[in-house]
Amino acid sequence: MAMMISKFNKIIHNKTVWLVFAIFISIAFVGVYTGSKSSGAIERSQAGAQVAGMLWGEKVSRQEFGAVYHDIYVLTDLSYLMQTSRGLPESEDLMKRLQKQAWIRLATIKKAATMGLNVTDQQTLEAIRSFPLFVNPDTGGFDKKVYDQIIGNVLPQRYRMSGKDFENLIRRNILVEKASATAAQGALVTDDEIKKAFHLY
Secondary structure (H helix, E strand, O other): OHHHHHHHHHHHOOHHHHHHHHHHHHHHOOOOOOOOOOOOOHHHHHHHOOEEEEEOOEEEEHHHHHHHHHHHHHHHHHHHHHHHOOOOOOOHHHHHHHHHHHHHHHHHHHHHHHOOOOOOHHHHHHHHHOOHHHEOOOOOOEOHHHHHHHHHHHHHHHHOOOHHHHHHHHHHHHHHHHHHHHOOOOOOOOHHHHHHHHOOO
């Protein structure tokens, strides 16, 4: 166990691994921020409490937004752990930035759906095996022991995530990357769309 922890720490502090991971995170963060707008009436207030905002005239539930926000939080926290060996600090400004990134990510995923894009199981598996955190810095290959340690302990204890949850997170990342690559002509999410979403909270 001590050898595994030592190996895990070596991976976390490897600068090459961190650089690749940082690039991965920057790609994943393609995304619009908004919050809920409550009303004075009790009925409308209760209904509004279930709505996080709107994208292109459609309501986005807090549950849907919360799932995407969790993706962003996990990725950001993992990158912070790799840099500092500590979790994300509590900061209102940071939380606002994460919310903005989450909205842009959600908007991109919805755009991807209209493009008919999809992700295969094989693509997901390959992405997981090449995920920087699971790459052995000595061999450059997939490290099953580190993978099992993170999936079996770190993710469920720190983020309440299972291996399947992480697999779905990676699947969504690939979808975002595909949508971004497809939208070579102009922005996938326009400034006007972002501005509209910003003014809904």
